[in-house]
Amino acid sequence: MRGLKLATAAMAAFLVGPVQAQSPEAAFTRRLHRLAEQLDLPGFSVAVVRDGKIVYRHQEGVANRATGAPIKPDALFGIASVTKSMTGIILAQLEAEGRIRFDDPVLAYPLIIGWQPPEGMGDANNTVGDVLSMSAGGRPGETFVYNGARFNHLAGLFDKVSGMSSPQSYVVQSRRRILEPLGMTDTMTGYQKEDPLAPRAVKRYEAQPSTSGWNYVERPYDWDAAYPASGLISTIDDLAKYASALDRNALIDQASYDRLTTPRNGHAYGYGWFTQASPAGRLHWVYGYGQAESALFLRVPDRRLTFIFLANADTPSALAHLDYADVLRQPFGLAFVDAWVMGGKGLDFDRPMPAIERQVGPRPTPMTVEALFDEAMLQAFRARMTGAGTERAIALTELLARVAPQRFAGPDVYMLGLLSEVMSPRLEVPARQLLAAFDLDKDQRPVAAYWSGTVRERLGDAEGAMGAYALLCDQPGFDDEEMKARACERLGVHELGKGQQAEARTHLWRSALLSRSAADGKEFDRKVALIAKLGTSAK
Incomplete structure (x- = not known):
């Protein structure tokens, strides 16, 4: 656990102090440290903002695994799709000025073929609002499927x-309308080596599956x-x-903020923002999941409270399927x-x-159930990424089934993912x-069909699994979803x-x-070679 072992001696001493003597803030820090340790997270930085002021902050681990340089308070991290929340705000400003409308068709504006393939555009009648609300994958405005690239x-x-x-x-608009008015002078609009801020940017690490523990690989800033x-690089x-x-x-x-954060089309996403009810009340949030970074910007608007989480690795977002x-x-x-x-x-x-x-007890509180669910997901993720056994994850999931059987009674895709x-x-x-x-005839989300298929395979129901894969593979739309390509391949191999x-x-x-449309040439070639092995009808 190289990243966290390189934390300062003072922090290490703090973390081993007696739990009963710690303040709530210190106890919270211990929880963050334990989660980071479970992921062998290279480094992270967090803050809690209340009424416009930072009331808690903590950073831990390293900005550079090779040198051991620690994460500093002013470190810059890629924030990936947290950028989308600002895009929604900019477009709300433009609409208020009468320069655009959310009801405008996307094709009313220039199409940038070079990095915006027409095959991924979906229906010709998709509107700006459909893209902003992540409902542009199937029939316009009907089915929410989060696809970050569609914002482009x-x-x-x-x-x-x-x-x-x-x-x-976009760089000019984001600077003019967000960064400069707020004095966000430590935010980069993409990575430029000559920028004076560049030396403060943390190194980026992507976890690769391994059979012998965590394997983080450094990745360059390639935008x-x-x-x-996405694309902004910012600080706490x-x-x-x-x-x-x-x-x-x-x-x-x-009124404009309320519009952006109001769920659209019966789903939890508004215009650039997620909104959900929770035991803690309303939550408004966005997250970042880059190749080698994770970010979370989580607001509790009724309490004027915000949690900011930045990490220089993909694992916190990869495990969470946000x-x-x-x-x-x-879990953070x-x-x-x-x-x-x-x-x-x-x-x-x-x-x-x-x-x-x-600890959990026979009748756990809602937050205890949530914590148990997260721990089961965390241990399943660790098993997949490090080669560790699944025994712990199985035991936690079995406990969840005993104390909260209701969590298995509704169409929860997270539970499907865990059981897959x-x-x-x-x-x-x-x-x-x-x-x-799950009613897969009505639930058009690719994840519902795909994970239903994988769970059925685990149960030994091959024909039922293929039926789920066929529903996804043969339905129109969602051609830019990786799960659709996987479903078609599994069906074909069967x-x-x-x-x-x-x-x-x-x-x-x-x-x-589908792989070719996603610009995945290696996968396209591999599948074409597989087809070629089917042979010909010649004698």
């Missing part, structure tokens, strides 16, 4: 209103501008200024909500399972109950095993084309 379909809009070409058009979807203090501005309605008025719209699945975010809003002290998940079961990784005889009945809660060569060729070819 709005690049032509920025070109038109700015009178200049992308990506400079030099900001885009509607600059994002605290952003949080304060939202509290004060300094960028848009309250694109499925539940911020409580991000859950720790904040529990400690700062609910007054909780957390559970000690490092104890043996019998002790954990006693862990299974045991004791989980088979809850798994079948969960599958029965058909190949049954000697159904024509059907196998059809589905494998569809999967190959």
Whole structure:
């Protein structure tokens, strides 16, 4: 655990102090440290902002694994899709000025073919609002599927209103409308080596699956501008200024903010923001999941409270699947909500399972159930990424099924995802109950069909699994979703095993084309080679 072992001696001494003597802030710090340690996280920085002021901050680990340089308070991190929240605000400003409308068709603006393939545009009638609300993948405005890259379909809009070409058009608008008015002088609009801020940017690390522990690989900053979807590189203090501005309605008025954060089309996403109900009340949030960074910007608007989390690795966001719209699945975010809003002290998940079961009790509180769910997901993720066994994750999931069986009674895609990784005889009945809660004819989300298929495969129901994959593979739309390509391939391989060569060729070819549309040349070539092995009809 190189990153956290290189934390300062003072912090190490602080962390081993007696729990009963610690303040709530110190106890919260221990929770963050334990989560980071579980992920062998290279480094992270957090802050809590209340009424426009930072009331808690903490940074830990290293900015550079090679040198051991520590994370400093003014370190810059990629914030990835947290940028989207600012894009929504900029567009709300432009609409208030009468320069655009959310109802405008996307194709009313220039189409940038070079990095905006027409195949990924979806329906020709998609509007600016459909893109902003993540409902432009299937029929316009109907099905929420988070796809971060689709925000870049709005690049032509920025070109038109700015009178200049992308990506400079978005850079200029973000500086003029967000960064400069708020004094966010420590934020880079993309990475430029010559920028005086560049030396303060942390190194970036991507976790690679391994059979012998955590394996983080350094990745370069490979973007030099900001885009509607992502690209800003910022600090805790600059994002605290952003949080304060939202509290004060300094960028848009309250009615405009309410519009951005009102869920659209029956889903949890508004225009650039997630909104969800929780045991702690309303939560407004955005997250960042880059190749080698994670970010979370989580607001409790009724308390004027904001949690800012930045990390120089992908793992905190990778394990949480935040694109499925539940911020409580991000364990650092859950720790904040529990400690700062609910007054909780957390559970000690490092104890043996019998002790954990006693802590949880037969009738756990809602936040205890959430914490147990997160820990099961965390341990399943650790098993997948490090080669560790799944025994701990299975035991935690079995405990969850015993004390909170209701969590398996509704169409929860997070539970599907967990059961796609862990299974045991004791989980088979809850798994079948969960599958029965999904109506895949109505639920058009790719994740629902794909993970239903993987869970059915774990249960030994191959035909049921292929039926789920076929629903996804054969339905129109969502051609830029990786899960659709995977479903088509699994279906084709299954058909190949049954000697159904024509059907196998059809589905494998569809999967190959989806990979090509996603600019994944290696996957396209691999699948074409697989099709070629089917042979010909020549004797």
